[in-house]
Amino acid sequence: MRDKNKKQMKTKLFTLALIYLLQWQYLRAQSEPPKFESLKLNSSPAFVMLGTEPDNIQRPSTPTQFVAGMNNAMVDGKLQPNVAFEFSPYYLANPKKDSKQFNPSYYLLDKQNLIKTMKRTFSVSMGTSSTDKQVFGNLKPGTGIGLGLNFLLLDGKPSPQLKKWNDAYIKQAFYDKFAAMARVYAGKDFDISMIMNQAFYTLENEILPAEEFNTLSQKELKNFIETVRKTVLYDLKAAGIEKDKDATVKFLDNLATDALKVESIELALLNKQSNPLSKQGFMIEFSAGQAHVFEDNNFNELSLAKSAFWLTPSYRWDVSTENSQSISLLDLMAVIRFTSNNSEAGVDLGNYLDAGTKMAFTQNKWTGSLEFVYRHASETPSNVNKNHTYRLISGIDYKISDLLTFKFNFGTGFDGNTSTYTDPKKIFAIGGLNFGLMGLKLK
């Protein structure tokens, strides 16, 4: 009974503490909402520069949509706040012609090439926001405009199951060709060795070079050819049918059917995954951005606020269990960022060097994350003791639908401006619902 009462008391105290915490932070939020999004590791550069996380990001997939979006950003000759754009020049200029035919290059599954990767992942972001002192310092109030670009230097690798399917696909294509070549052979003496060599030649010089998505390594290809050569000739000779065209064709048809069964199994396993074409492994992204302000909302008073560039290496593991229909991903990210503030215009005294790391686990609609960012300022006001500060945030996201995401963040933060450099021991808890229209995500 005593233990039960103790437990109930603890639960009540915990609940009261949580309510107090949330209320305190709610009240705190009314006067000064924390801008932890300004250092979020995986936001588009333009929004990072503005310190915003827009709910409605327009992602035009055609030039017409892009122009329409730009027109909507201006109303009565004024640039509207809370506009957010993101687009990929490559995919704007090269829209998918046949969306139903599998095109490995569209998913960056074709042969690895740094220039190609950079070109196809190059993305431009643009956003606007109302200005405030935290982000824009002593610049006159107006409309802030953020511009950013980012691209991948390394874009990860396809999943192991995708390779298994593709290997099976290529091998099955070979057996089909081999059987067809034997079937249509019209020579006087049926010579299976000659036909086999022709089939291997076709594999190496026609099938594989034409294949945009070839996952067979040179060693794997060599092993496959040697295995086929030994086993087919041996089995045909053992059965005494190597000179019998009809019997050999039937034998090869059976091999092609067996290869089809293997491909079918690998394809079924692949399609059970929530996102079969997703990449994993090591990725590295380069980003750069600038924020300007139209002071007093006057187009003639455009001032540079800050510039930044950063690198974001990351590693993704697909930890989904085999045959599972749910997706489980573990992401580990880091960031190293340099921000140059326009100190002459009074944006801030010093420049920032940020180093951060984030771990996130995604299971279907849930994402849990833990993020740490360390900031060093080159110069601080005389009344600020330290040049460094940090933030430690844990977060939970739940995607209720394509339009609605519930987000909750808990941790310690800082305001991010050397004039208001705070000791990051103030704990906050922020929860809310994000409502937005999700356009097509360009790859």
Added chain:
Amino acid sequence: MATVSPIHLNSQAVQFVYEISAEHRESLLSLSIEIILTQEGWAYRANSQVFLNAKDLLPAGKPLPNKLELGTGESLSDQSLLIRTKVSRIKTQSGASNEVPMVKYIIRIGTVTEELSSFEKESGKENPSVFNTTLLFKQL
């Protein structure tokens, strides 16, 4: 569209006699293959073999034939056309239905200016699906 389809799904093709009318004796005939997949979030990957007797008309890696030239009506008489197409369906979007979509497979024989015949077959849920066709041309 012809009512009897020479296309066999997941089984060996049975020879189908294709009659070429006398008016197309001198016409250059061609072959086109089309695949229709309507399910959102899925794409298809097709691999085709086209042999006219012993001649390989579609080198490996080439896209599905679109007006692939076969020969004049007269030259095609008593020639056998073997077509084998394997269609694999793969899910391309996160959140798409897990059910393998069906595809419609269409073969068209025509001249430069007109379509003479088309045959179609719908797949089942098996993935990949293999469509086999053997046409024996006969000039009337």
